[in-house]
Amino acid sequence: MATHDPHPHAGQLTRLLFIGYVWPEPRSSAASGHVMQLLQCFIEQGWQITFASPATEGPHKADLRSLGIDECSIELNNSSFDTFVSELDPHIVVFDQFMIEEQFGWRVEKQCPGALRILETSDLQSLRHARQAILRDILKADAQGADLTELFKPDHHGLFTRMAASDLAQREIAALYRCDLNLMTSDVEMQLLNERFGVAAQLLHWCPLMLEGSPASTTGFAERAHFLSIGNFRHAPNWDAVLWMKNAVWPLIRKQLPHAQLHVYGAYTPPKATALHNAAQGFLVKDWAEDALQVMAAARVCLAPLRFGAGIKGKLIDAMLCGTPSVTTPIGSEAMQGTLPWPGMIAETAQAIADAAVQLYQNQPSWEQAQRDGWQLLQTRYGYPTHCASLIGRIEQLRNDLPRHRLNNFTGAMLRHHQHKSTQYMAQWIEAKNRLA
Incomplete structure (x- = not known):
């Protein structure tokens, strides 16, 4: 009688393909930082890793080759990807954000149906967009946006109602x-899903x-001196936060600290952000920070008044790491603290945020307690060894029992089938049109 091998992949060199939405720039965004952490976790398993992306390389791109990762540029709507993925024959494919799965998932399914499919979500984008729409509605009724109660209340039913039809x-x-496993940075989003x-x-x-x-x-x-705001200006929640800080x-x-300064850093600073710079008001737009942790560690308080967003916030993790207390909103702190105290203060109105910022800035005992709370939070919820081991354990479990796992996800199998058929016909039409052009 045949026996089931509990470790069918033992001794086999695992090939992993990571398809990036962009080439990672860990000093420009938390999403890229998370990608680099995942890659490091995979490297430590001795896996053979290839990183491919259809994006143009940015100025702050990480040097993946120095880490032993193969790099490959790929194109959208191009059947050459079929040959590439067939020859690579990966055991695991990681899609970076759902748009990448839409573009390349059906081609992976066609060439490597047995590959484990993982989606790195970064955050739930439909949740972020739903909250942005709620904010727009509030601002239409009241341009000052003084009452943000609806925006900040933890109403999963209301969010679902707004999201579901989109x-x-x-x-x-x-x-x-369609994926076998979805990596979520937010346990609140997991509950919603x-x-x-x-x-x-x-x-x-x-x-x-x-x-x-441990934190250095x-x-x-x-x-320390001054307030700090930091975040990629291409990310809509960051830009909205900067405008709210500037105007409200x-x-x-x-008014309370006439000589205070706010240093605003962000990658890809557009002219509209530079135009906000006003030295007389102490509002200083500083462009991209060469070393985000260095400027964070020099600030006394980090301001992150986010009115919409999703996932967890890299800037607030950096603040904890640097021992810098922060002031944010319920959306900024969402899914980050669990049952532990926030390392700073959480507020919902412009006045409450300002009062909290001034109190932290002036009150040394409160400031030092917030710093300790941040270090405790990092240690409890964000330890690399724990999360890396948990992820690898989950991946190996799925690889060893993938047929049964997929059998229990009939909806995913059905969606993969229809995606494969519809996108296959569309790709054939595009290629035929290109040949005739």
Whole structure:
């Protein structure tokens, strides 16, 4: 009688293909930082890793080759990818964000149907867009946006109602179903997907930002000065936060601290952001930070008044790492603290945010307690060894039992079938049209 081998892949060199939405720039965004943490975790397993992307390389791209990772540029709507993935024959394919799964998932399915499919979500984009739409509605009724109660209340039913009819949510959640495992940085989003959208827990895995070691010793309260805001300007929630600070929050802080300065850093600074620079008001737009942790460690308080967004916030993780207390909103802190105290303060109005920022800036005991709370939070929820081991364990479990796992995800199998057929016909039509052009 044949026996089941519990470790059918033992001794086999695992080939992993990571298809990136962009080439990772870990110093420009938290999403890229998370990608680099995942790659490091895979490298430590001795896996053969290829990183491919259809994106143009940016100025701050990580040097993947120095890490032993093969790099390959690929094109959208090009059958050459079929040859590439067939020859590579990966055991595991990681899609970076759902749009990449839409573009390349059916080709992977056609060439390597037995490959484990993993989606790195970064955040739930349809949730972020739903919150942005709620904010727009609030601002239409009141341009000052003084009452943000509806925006900040934890109403999963209301969010589901707004998200469910959207094209974006239907596309994104279909991609989740088509994959064997979906990496979520936010356990709140996992709850929303499971309880409201019916996505089975077996398809979801909590994998937040992963940090190694303990925070380095940092400068104390007296050696620090100024407020700091940091974040990629291409990310809509960051730009909205900067505008809210400029127009509402910062004037209230300057009323109480007339000589205070806010240093605003961000990758890909557009002219509209540079135009906000005003030295007389202490509002200083500083462009891209060569070393984000260095500028964070020099600031006394980090401001992150996010009015919409999703996932967890890399800037707030960096603040904890540098021992810098932060002031944010319920959306900024969402899914980040669990049951532990926030390392700073959480507020919902411009006045409350300003008052909290001033209190932290002036009160050394409160500031030092917030710093300790941040280090405790990092240690409890964001340890690299724990999350890396959990992820690899989950991957190996799925590889050893993939047929049964997929049998239990009939919706995913159905969606993969229809995606394969429809996109195959579309690709054939595009290629035929190109030949005739």
